[in-house]
Amino acid sequence: RCENLVEVYFQLQQQVMGASAELGPELLARLLERFNEVLCSLVKSSFLVEKQPPQVLKTQTKFQASVRFLLGPRLLKAAAKPYMVRAEMVTEKQARELALSTCSNTLSESTGEIMHNVVALETNPTSGTCCANFKNVLLKKIKRCERKGSESVTEEKCAVLFSTTVALAPSNISVYLQVLSLPIVVIVHGNQDNNAKATVLWDNAFSEIDRVPFVVAERVPWEKMCDTLNLKFMAEVQTSKGLLKEHYFFLAQKIFNDHSASPEDFQSRNVSWAQFNKEILPGRGFTFWQWFDGVMEVLKKHLKPHWNDGAILGFVNKQQAHDLLINKPDGTFLLRFSDSEIGGVTIAYVTRGKDGSSQVENIQPFSAKDLSIRSLGDRIRDLGQLRNLYPNIPKDQAFGSHYNSERGELG
């Protein structure tokens, strides 16, 4: 506990003061100065962001955040007026300058005005915490930095700087406290949410602990990326059924656009930020992440139970689906995520052609919107040509518990 450190500090100081006679004036002065420095740095590092602002932050949209001064209850000098904490947007550049220079420099210019950005630092006597609670903050507008080359606004990271000046009780020292939030991507419209999430995910997953704000690797081992995607997947879809080896292999083929390498080959490769969310997948209108995020969205919104049932193979390409189905009985089908449509779900099924040979058909993918009109289960029930879920589960057994309305409820 932080407060224990302070106790140790004061005990030490007591001892030194007690021994002051023996130490001589010069040494004592130096010791006291050193004490001051230690206290200061202790105090400064006990000023923390308790509740981070959202890392994807939309302008004109309310958000919350709070900071906490751990040593406040112990050290804060009582004052007539409460100490006020201020929250300001800072650019990556400003954040870097703050991190490098130890002096308490003021910000030259603001990159975006935050409304209701000054709140009192309040000590709660019950819980013994000293917090400033930003309950009703809102970023009015964002001034973008000039970007180099192909950088998009959703790759731009900034942060919220919380700062205050307080007086400490024992020595009446005035200390300037400041702390930065995690990096934040500011967006102005929901259509930027996708890309902003990618930036944040990459940063959270791959940044070093004590980096200069907000540098992060440009390329990372594919294995790390897999872990990251898996964690994100489970958190986002809210499922305990995570991604498996086969899924990773499929994803690797997609992100590297390489259909000849083996799973082992991929394991040792590095994947770049550009491959993750800058380059358009060949022949598609979107990036790897945009596609993957679409999959998570549709799973979360409409297919969670089916995913948990294991009824969705999902991360399987058309060829693989074909190979799996071609030797199965008529009416065997499986569900895969559409490669061509974000958040689309396709049904591949085997049917007997006129000449009596088996062939695999793909149904036009259902979008998330389609599924909100009529659920997947019901749509599968509607389709008479579907009989058994791959490998061989009768469809009413696999989906029966999720059938809803007899027919569509639209007028």
Added chain:
Amino acid sequence: RCENLVEVYFQLQQQVMGASAELGPELLARLLERFNEVLCSLVKSSFLVEKQPPQVLKTQTKFQASVRFLLGPRLLKAAAKPYMVRAEMVTEKQARELALSTCSNTLSESTGEIMHNVVALETNPTSGTCCANFKNVLLKKIKRCERKGSESVTEEKCAVLFSTTVALAPSNISVYLQVLSLPIVVIVHGNQDNNAKATVLWDNAFSEIDRVPFVVAERVPWEKMCDTLNLKFMAEVQTSKGLLKEHYFFLAQKIFNDHSASPEDFQSRNVSWAQFNKEILPGRGFTFWQWFDGVMEVLKKHLKPHWNDGAILGFVNKQQAHDLLINKPDGTFLLRFSDSEIGGVTIAYVTRGKDGSSQVENIQPFSAKDLSIRSLGDRIRDLGQLRNLYPNIPKDQAFGSHYNSERGELG
């Protein structure tokens, strides 16, 4: 032309000045003072609202307005800084005070802040007009007056006051100019639009020309109401096919909730504001106006061509529809506006029961939303039991030109 008046004024003044010797100093002074007054009132009445702000004004939504100073090009004294015109919200009470007191009193407190509400009065040398153009104004928030009794916020009228102080060229007199907009109902959400439109319609239609702001009759002759509804109907639906005697009779039965009176009886009646848009129609969840506005909306959005074709009887009650159809051949149908659902369109048709007797069926009304999913024409085509539009037009002839898609285009 206003400017001609000014010329006459100056000629008169010249003559008086020329005759000054003959008039004697006292009379001259009185005459000059009178001249001043005349000029002043002339100038003041030449300051007009050129473009009215919307009479239903939503907060946080941009709007436009402009004022024009007719005598500006002739009389305005050139100045280094342009004259600024200010736009402010005033309550009905404030408007009344402004209208009564001739002095240029300032407003005590604002009822709502308008952003970008000060713009320059600019003389355009080409067109010779002197205007202040409010291009980007927005009402931030509205402070409602305390209302008496059952008055709702959408019955509250306010206005925009435009004001400025200018110096006139000949005599360097400084004049304070002000002009009020038409009354305005402020809303904060689209769901108040309905009721606000009712207030504005009533006010525009039934207010006297030189009234105290913004008093208006509480009840008016039904005949006047009919004219008003008809004008509104044609303007809103954008049709030249206005309302007819039969329609008025149907509407009168609805608004007066009187099904025994004759059309002539109604002609001499008065209708009250409460009947128009305060009282709920018996057994329904809405007022007369809300119902009527819903009809106009659905006609405007989805049924304009059919209305113009005369294919929609519309303002007909269930009983009348029954009587019209009962002796017609099987499959004869007509279209009427649903009494129970705002903006709903019902089809009534005649069919032969099992016992061989005719009976009239009513199809569950289509809402505006239904019609935006699949158009009326297509829906009529879909319904096999419909054959001839009343009195006896084959349905493909009446609606064929508006058939669209073979089947619904939803997934």
Added chain:
DNA sequence: GATAGTTCCGGGAAAGGTG
């Protein structure tokens, strides 16, 4: 606890900016 009134905000549409 129903109704009236308001705020919040997702997302479509379209405008604005930039190569």
Added chain:
DNA sequence: CACCTTTCCCGGAACTATC
């Protein structure tokens, strides 16, 4: 022109005030 970025604003949902 196409694409990126932003603004505008409708209308559902949720919250608040008021009786």
